[in-house]
Amino acid sequence: MTLSIRPDLTSADQVLSSFVAQKRPKVTEAEMMQAVRTLLIGLGEDPDREGLKDTPKRVMKALQFLTKGYTESLDELLNGAVFTEDANEMVLVRDIDIFSSCEHHILPIIGRAHVAYIPNGKVIGLSKIARICEMYARRLQVQERLTTQIADALQGLLKPQGVAVVVEATHMCMVMRGVQKPGSWTVSSAMRGVFAEDYRTREEFMNLIRHNANFH
Numbered sequence: 001m002t003l004s005i006r007p008d009l010t011s012a013d014q015v016l017s018s019f020v021a022q023k024r025p026k027v028t029e030a031e032m033m034q035a036v037r038t039l040l041i042g043l044g045e046d047p048d049r050e051g052l053k054d055t056p057k058r059v060m061k062a063l064q065f066l067t068k069g070y071t072e073s074l075d076e077l078l079n080g081a082v083f084t085e086d087a088n089e090m091v092l093v094r095d096i097d098i099f100s101s102c103e104h105h106i107l108p109i110i111g112r113a114h115v116a117y118i119p120n121g122k123v124i125g126l127s128k129i130a131r132i133c134e135m136y137a138r139r140l141q142v143q144e145r146l147t148t149q150i151a152d153a154l155q156g157l158l159k160p161q162g163v164a165v166v167v168e169a170t171h172m173c174m175v176m177r178g179v180q181k182p183g184s185w186t187v188s189s190a191m192r193g194v195f196a197e198d199y200r201t202r203e204e205f206m207n208l209i210r211h212n213a214n215f216h
């Protein structure tokens, strides 16, 4: 089962279960499209008018794409790209775009993730860090869980000296509806190992995610 619908799992269980690609449950696409059609009627629309004729299919496809992380696994996305390397300095991948969906309203969470780790004999292909973010973001999420899942995945895969993840994001459910606060954004962090234990390591990470790159 997927993480978001198994709140009883510990983070270690969650990392393990992420190794196995999840299958979509057996609801037919026709049933999903029918549900969107019902929504349209409930909203006061005519689902048979020309502009809306293909909308149930489009909405279903869009939602399938936005939640494709349920069908992905760490094992597949890694493709073996964990290498033995005698490196022990911080590795940071910054400014990873995040497009997720909040589980309360299925509205976009848009932001960036910054992910660092300090190796302990193993390094991971850099693109795989962004792919891990992508896999967890493309599920129904709360920002806090997205942040800890990324950290726990790296911690579980590499057993590094430490992992640090910061996610900065704006939630459309707080911008377009509800409390309507455009410009508000949320910062969440997950620190593991030396990043949790040693404030200087954490400070170094925080400084590195604040400075501007020279090539911009």
Ligand SMILES: Nc1nc2c(ncn2[C@@H]2O[C@H](COP(=O)(O)OP(=O)(O)OP(=O)(O)O)[C@@H](O)[C@H]2O)c(=O)[nH]1
Pocket (backbone or CB within 6 Å): 102, 103, 104, 141, 142, 143, 144, 171, 173, 174, 177, 178, 179
């Ligand atoms: N902690 C956390 N809360 C979130 C996230 N995304 C959405 N929420 C919040 O989830 C809460 C759901 O509250 P409810 O009162 O059940 O729903 P609601 O009536 O739609 O709430 P409002 O947004 O305040 O109108 C809201 O406070 C949202 O802002 C997230 O990633 N993390």
Ligand SMILES: [Zn+2]
Pocket (backbone or CB within 6 Å): 102, 103, 104, 105, 106, 107, 171, 173, 174
């Ligand atoms: Zn929401």
